[in-house]
Amino acid sequence: xKIFFICGSLEPGRDGVGDYSRRLCGALxxxxxxxxxASLWDHHATTFSKENQEVEGVTIIANRIPKASTPxxxxxxxxxxxxxxxxxxxxxxxxxxxxxxxxLPFWLPSFLKKIKGNHQWHIMFHELWIxxxxxxxxxxxxxxxxxxxxxxxxxxxxxxxxxxxxxDLYQYQIAAQGYKITLLPLFSNxxxxxxxxxxLASKDSELRFCLFGSIHYGAPIQRFITDxxxxxxxxxxxxxxxxxxxxxxxxxxxxxxxxxxxxxxxxEETGFVNDEEISRMLSSCHYGxxxxxxxxxxxxxxxxxxxxxELPAICVARDWDVKGFKQENFLNLIQYKNQESIKTxxxxxxxxxxxxxxxSIAHQxxxxxxxxxxxxxx
Numbered sequence: 001x002k003i004f005f006i007c008g009s010l011e012p013g014r015d016g017v018g019d020y021s022r023r024l025c026g027a028l029x030x031x032x033x034x035x036x037x038a039s040l041w042d043h044h045a046t047t048f049s050k051e052n053q054e055v056e057g058v059t060i061i062a063n064r065i066p067k068a069s070t071p072x073x074x075x076x077x078x079x080x081x082x083x084x085x086x087x088x089x090x091x092x093x094x095x096x097x098x099x100x101x102x103x104l105p106f107w108l109p110s111f112l113k114k115i116k117g118n119h120q121w122h123i124m125f126h127e128l129w130i131x132x133x134x135x136x137x138x139x140x141x142x143x144x145x146x147x148x149x150x151x152x153x154x155x156x157x158x159x160x161x162x163x164x165x166x167x168d169l170y171q172y173q174i175a176a177q178g179y180k181i182t183l184l185p186l187f188s189n190x191x192x193x194x195x196x197x198x199x200l201a202s203k204d205s206e207l208r209f210c211l212f213g214s215i216h217y218g219a220p221i222q223r224f225i226t227d228x229x230x231x232x233x234x235x236x237x238x239x240x241x242x243x244x245x246x247x248x249x250x251x252x253x254x255x256x257x258x259x260x261x262x263x264x265x266x267x268e269e270t271g272f273v274n275d276e277e278i279s280r281m282l283s284s285c286h287y288g289x290x291x292x293x294x295x296x297x298x299x300x301x302x303x304x305x306x307x308x309x310e311l312p313a314i315c316v317a318r319d320w321d322v323k324g325f326k327q328e329n330f331l332n333l334i335q336y337k338n339q340e341s342i343k344t345x346x347x348x349x350x351x352x353x354x355x356x357x358x359x360s361i362a363h364q365x366x367x368x369x370x371x372x373x374x375x376x377x378x
Contacts, residue, residue: 001033001034001088001089001366001369002033002034002035002036002085002086002087002088002089003025003028003033003034003035003087003088003089003090003091003122003369004035004036004037004038004081004082004085004087004089004090004091004119005021005024005025005035005036005037005038005090005091005093006037006038006039006040006090006091006092006093007021007037007038007039007040007093007098008039008040008041008042008043008095008097008098008099009039009041009042009043009044009098010022010037010038010039010042010045010053010062010064011042011043011044011045012053013275014043014044015043015098016189016301017093017095017098017126018037018039019189020093020126020186020187020189020301021037021093022037022053022055022060022062023055023056023187023189023358024187024358024361024362024365025037025055025060026055026056026057026058026060027056027358027359027361027362028362028365028366029058029060030058030359030362031359031362031363031366033366035060036060036061036062036063036081036085036087037053037060037061037062037063038062038063038064038065038078038081039062039063039064039065040065040074040078040099040111041065041067041098041099041100041105042064042065042066042067043067044064045064045065045066045067046066046068047066048063048064048065048066048069048077049063049064050062050063050064050081051064056191063077063081065077065078071107071111074111075111075114075115078115079115079116082115082117082119083117086117086118087117087119088119088120089119089120089121089122089369090115090117090119090120090121090122091121091122091123091124092112092121092122092123092124092154092158093124093126094123094124094125094126094127094151094154095126095127096127096129096147096150097127102143103130103143103147104143104146104147104150105150106150108150108154109150109153109154109156109157110157112154112157112158113157113158120160120161120162120369121158121159121160121161121162122161122162122163122164122369123154123155123158123161123162123163123164124164124165124166124184125151125163125164125165125170125174125181126165126166126299127170127299128147128148128151128165128170128173128174129143129144129145129147129148129150129151130143130144130147131143131144131145131147132144132169132173132322133293133320133321133322134321134322134323135319151174152177155177155179162368162369162372163179163180163181163182164181164182164183164184164365164368165181165183165184166183166184166185166186166298166299167183167295167296167297167298167299168183168295168298168325168327168328169295169296169322169325169327170299171183172325182368184361184364184365184368185298185355185356185361186298186299186300186301186304186356187304187308187356187357187358187361188301188304188305188307188308188356188358189275189301189304189305190275190278190279190282190305190308191275191279192279192283192308192309193276193279193280193283205238205239205240206239206240206241206242207232207239207240207241207242207286207287208242208243208244208284208285208286208287209228209241209242209243209244209285209286209287209288209289210243210244210245210246210281210282210285210287210288210289210306210311211243211244211245211246211249211253211256211288211289211291212246212247212278212282212288212302212305212306213246213247213248213249213301213302214248214249214250214252214302215249215250215252215253215256215291216252216291216292216293216317216318217252217318218317218318219252219291219316219317219318220316220318220336221255221256221259221316222259224316224336225259225260225263225265226263227338227339227342228241228342229241229263229265230339231339231342231343231346235346240266241265241266242265242266242267242268243256243260243265243266243267243268244267244268244270244281244284244285245267245268245269245270246270246273246278246281246282247270247271247272247273247278248271248272249269252291253269257269278305279309282305282306282309282311283309285309285311286311287311287312287313287314287345288302288303288306288311288312288313288314289313289314289315289316290302290303290306290313290314290315290316290317290333291315291316291317292315292317293315293317293318293319293320294315294317294320294327294333294335295320295321295322295325295327296320297315297330297333298330303333304356307332307355307356308356308357310350310352311332311350312332312333312334312345312348312349312350313332313333313334313345314333314334314335314336314341314342314345315333315334315335315336316336317336331351331353331355332348332350332351332353334348
């Protein structure tokens with residue numbers, strides 16, 4: 001089987017969907033599948049190029065088409081690649097902002113319709129449209145309407161398609177449009193360093209909480225820190241709290257640091273670090289914190305990395321609800337509400353699962369292509 005992946009950009013470490021596609025390609029190669037990748041809107045490419053990219057001991061061919069290309073030149077390059085590779089499947093890894101800076105790639109549906117060949121289509125919807133939440137602004141609601149129309153045009157543009165997404169909410173939204181779509185869970189883009197050991201990196205007297213990657217706005221930080229401190233003070237064994245901020249966390253980190261300093265809680269900020277160091281830091285922690293709204297956590301790469309390092313996690317995030325949709329509880333993620341939810345986290349042991357393991361997900365992906373749908377079983 002030959003599978004050709006299309007995404008926006010393929011700059012290693014700079015594009016989450018590109019990193020996802022690369023790692024999935026590597027896992028499929030190890031299972032005997034021939035793969036290649038192409039970026040259609042590459043921010044870091046100035047000219048068309050074909051290069052070898054390494055991931056976990058295997059080499060992936062990456063075809064990079066710069067975003068400055070004209071539509072006709074982009075299509076010519078892509079057809080040249082496809083005519084040579086002759087894939088059985090083309091897998092579009094869709095995020096609206098990967099193909100347009102404002103998330104409105106009006107050019108994409110007609111472009112996809114012009115791609116010729118004997119292949120079948122697979123589409124992974126990493127994101128759909130903004131403006132789903134109940135408290136949406138008028139601006140985001142209007143943008144969301146346009147993005148939704150683009151999704152429907154993309155679905156209409158390609159035939160013989162299998163659809164996947166990573167979260168229950170997106171499955172609910174696409175199914176409401178009359179399409180069959182199944183879940184394929186997200187795996188971590190951070191390769192776990194098996195030599196890391198929590199006993200080597202942490203003190204018995206410390207409870208270490210980590211936040212990894214971009215911190216979302218609107219989290220009830222002050223209330224959470226106050227409740228967390230009270231819960232820790234009530235433990236039988238005396239523990240000191242420490243927070244680890246891993247990677248580039250963005251502007252919202254200032255609000256977390258302000259509250260930690262107000263409560264005299266120690267913290268460490270790593271800044272941008274390589275994957276090996278990220279894995280080491282994750283392995284040194286006891287619990288993870290997600291600031292992604294609860295019903296969107298299935299698409300959080302940061303949370304997937306925490307789970308891959310066997311960290312139970314708590315969601316400390318703004319309210320974000322969608323009318324008509326109710327999210328089921330997650331296996332290793334607690335939703336913060338009060339001190340009781342923190343106590344539940346402290347008492348919780350990590351439940352092992354293959355849900356976020358790359359080899360299992362690659363296997364399920366192939367099974368879905370062969371059977372006509374992807375069915376995930378933990």
